[in-house]
Amino acid sequence: MHELFFVRLFAYSIIPLLLASAHLLLDRHARTPARRIELFTVYLLAISVGASGLGGAFGHLFLADVIAEGVGWPAGSPFQLEMGFANLALGILGIMAISRRDGFRTATIVAVTVVGVGATTVHLMDIAATGNLAPGNTVQNLGNLLDPVLLIALAWLARRHPAEAESPAALRWHRQVETVAGMAAAGVGIGFGVGFAAGALLLWTVLGVLAGVAFGVLLNSRASDAHKELMPAAR
Template identity: 50%
Template sequence: VAESIGWPIGSPFQLEMGFANLALGVLGIVAVSRRDGFREATVIAVAIIGLGATIVHIMDIIQTGNLAPGNTLQNISNLLKPTLLIGFLVASRRAEAKPDSEVRTPEFDQWRGPLGGAAGFATACIATAFGLGFWFGQPGLITLFGILLSFVILIIILLRSPSHRVRWS
């Protein structure tokens, strides 16, 4: 990853960022089933790390002219993740606030459970493929493979779930 950013290889920042991203992933998995402010805290953490990383990369671009793909393209993801999460969180809160909302019903929980697990698995698969892509020097190709693999596994998980089976009658 450091090499793709144009930074020296072997810096401890890589391990630190690995643990920071692992923490965000764990928070995301836990947040799926929580409605007590935990989701908001998780989104705030993702937003701060994403915005902070983008600021660091932009400062590096301005100071050194470093336009390496890992120093430029990564900023799209750094800003897109919190933007999407904030949008999803707002939509979720609006849905929960409606008087006729089915969000807190057992039927909804039965429907949502497999989706949360499948989405967590898909996210982990894509993130792992992204990291491996940089490791092998083929981030686009290997990430695309991770996306396709996670999509297939997501479909399999949902088709095997009783609450998501397609009924043809």
């Protein structure tokens, strides 16, 4: 049970930072401040908000007793279902916000912050009142706070470094980033779920991430080849 929450923290809060950093190092087109900020923002929205929200929804809706045990709270509460649908809403917002570079992202970050800070406050109050140090009551607070802090900081930086003017090349770059981040998010979620069922959380989560990234790169490669084939015809 302890492993569940530690791997969840790694999967949904640390992996997006590692992937964004690797993408930044390998992508020669991501050299402007605006694009660097965009890279980290997209990976966090895709994984820390989108995949995490959908995964949390699945846990609260279909594995409620397991989650309750991990948090150290009584099983069988219908409030688990309410939390499940709240997480589902966050997951959908995160996925939708990947391709949005407007106020929709800001609204999503506000929602994530309110839920994350609110949940952490409740957990800290429970710790103070009962001394409950179950991993679900302690470890997950790190992600609940880290993700909103990073997203708020990135949103602030984005205001200081306005996005570049839209052009065909810029739009292609954004689509490529969104594709890889989206597939990585799917890989994290699927890998985490398979790992939970198979009793090998970390292994399957890492394999899922690698498979998702590889599939995203493959999709981008095919799209790039198709674009090159169309270029002579356009001329």
